[in-house]
Amino acid sequence: MRHKYLNLKKENKELFNELVFNKHIFKEEKQLSEKLFYFSFGEFGCESIIPTFLIPRINNNFKEYRKIVVGWQGREYFYRDVCDEFWEIDNEFMSLKDRSHAFENHSTEIASLEKRLSNLGIVINGNKMGNLCLTCRCAACSHEFPRDRGDVYCPKCNSVKIIKSLIQGCKDYKNNIYPLPQINQKYIDFADELIPEKSVALFARNRKTYGRNLPKYFYNDVINLLTDFGYKVVLLGEVSSSYNIDNDKIINLMNHKYVGNLEAAFAVVKKCDFSLQFYTASTRISSLLNKPFVLVESPEQMFGRGQEGFRLSLMTKKYSDKKLVVSNFVDVVDNFSEFLTMLKDAVIDFIVNKNSEDVFFRPNDMLLAQSQKYKENIW
Numbered sequence: 579m580r581h582k583y584l585n586l587k588k589e590n591k592e593l594f595n596e597l598v599f600n601k602h603i604f605k606e607e608k609q610l611s612e613k614l615f616y617f618s619f620g621e622f623g624c625e626s627i628i629p630t631f632l633i634p635r636i637n638n639n640f641k642e643y644r645k646i647v648v649g650w651q652g653r654e655y656f657y658r659d660v661c662d663e664f665w666e667i668d669n670e671f672m673s674l675k676d677r678s679h680a681f682e683n684h685s686t687e688i689a690s691l692e693k694r695l696s697n698l699g700i701v702i703n704g705n706k707m708g709n710l711c712l713t714c715r716c717a718a719c720s721h722e723f724p725r726d727r728g729d730v731y732c733p734k735c736n737s738v739k740i741i742k743s744l745i746q747g748c749k750d751y752k753n754n755i756y757p758l759p760q761i762n763q764k765y766i767d768f769a770d771e772l773i774p775e776k777s778v779a780l781f782a783r784n785r786k787t788y789g790r791n792l793p794k795y796f797y798n799d800v801i802n803l804l805t806d807f808g809y810k811v812v813l814l815g816e817v818s819s820s821y822n823i824d825n826d827k828i829i830n831l832m833n834h835k836y837v838g839n840l841e842a843a844f845a846v847v848k849k850c851d852f853s854l855q856f857y858t859a860s861t862r863i864s865s866l867l868n869k870p871f872v873l874v875e876s877p878e879q880m881f882g883r884g885q886e887g888f889r890l891s892l893m894t895k896k897y898s899d900k901k902l903v904v905s906n907f908v909d910v911v912d913n914f915s916e917f918l919t920m921l922k923d924a925v926i927d928f929i930v931n932k933n934s935e936d937v938f939f940r941p942n943d944m945l946l947a948q949s950q951k952y953k954e955n956i957w
């Protein structure tokens with residue numbers, strides 16, 4: 579079913595005149611009920627928290643409402659069990675992903691859509707969902723207030739009996755994750771047929787915003803490294819934010835009709851021994867499947883102001899399921915061959931020797947101290 583919504587005024591050439599959605603109806607509407615719209619137009623790493631923690635929590639407060647998630651193409655799998663309808667934006671508008679920042683989307687088109695749907699029901703937008711990750715509640719007086727880390731007391735009644743925010747309490751909350759649906763047999767069969775034993779899923783970030791994209795030739799070196807080690811490399815990702823790499827050693831899902839289909843990606847990662855990614859949150863797929871993964875990420879994202887460290891912990895049950903290679907993007911770019919040698923050692927140590935301790939490229943004392951504190955606090 580294709581439905582057209584929203585006629586935008588063409589203020590400049592980059593704006594879309596209209597947005598088109600494919601509607602997935604999970605439950606037929608029985609009677610006229612009030613509507614609740616969830617907006618899920620953020621980055622993937624944040625989005626993964628929406629069906630697993632945020633929507634189940636918010637749904638409890640809106641039992642009588644008809645719940646509708648409005649979001650990206652290919653994400654139906656995430657929302658099948660937590661809402662009544664999923665409105666999937668058409669592929670031609672996926673370039674709006676370039677305007678994603680954490681849970682939010684800064685495009686005029688999504689802002690207009692929100693305005694429009696606000697007339698039809700309550701809209702829970704990305705900003706509200708982002709804030710909810712940081713909201714604590716006082717057990718004594720029920721006052722809610724934002725706090726992400728550190729010691730907490732209620733600003734209203736000074737009580738120290740505080741129900742932690744999602745981010746702050748990630749260690750505990752991870753054990754109560756709302757489960758994703760079973761993967762459809764059609765995709766399991768697809769993965770069984772396509773993916774041989776001893777495969778590794780590779781994600782090659784190519785975001786238009788924020789940079790931090792490694793050059794394509796770097797990925798060819800990584801593919802050689804894994805192939806020499808006896809692995810079949812499976813390239814995954816979304817067209818709007820990942821490289822398509824022309825390399826005849828790999829199984830390339832970037833050319834497959836299931837590209838960008840999240841449920842197919844889950845089935846493929848499930849079949850692989852582990853996944854490998856650089857500066858991207860595709861780790862969530864492995865995390866949610868309890869599969870091992872190797873992540874190259876910057877210290878700022880893991881231990882600094884970026885909340886990726888908290889989010890990663892929230893979504894990853896076992897510390898030993900992951901290998902973190904902590905490295906600044908510029909250090910990698912400036913020292914490719916040195917970095918590759920280190921990466922190879924780290925992958926072998928993780929997969930063969932099951933050593934999940936973090937490794938650091940160009941470490942310093944401050945970084946090592948930060949990482950120790952991080953480990954104690956949130957794992």
Ligand SMILES: [Zn+2]
Pocket residue numbers: 716717718719720721732733734735736737
């Ligand atoms: Zn209080």
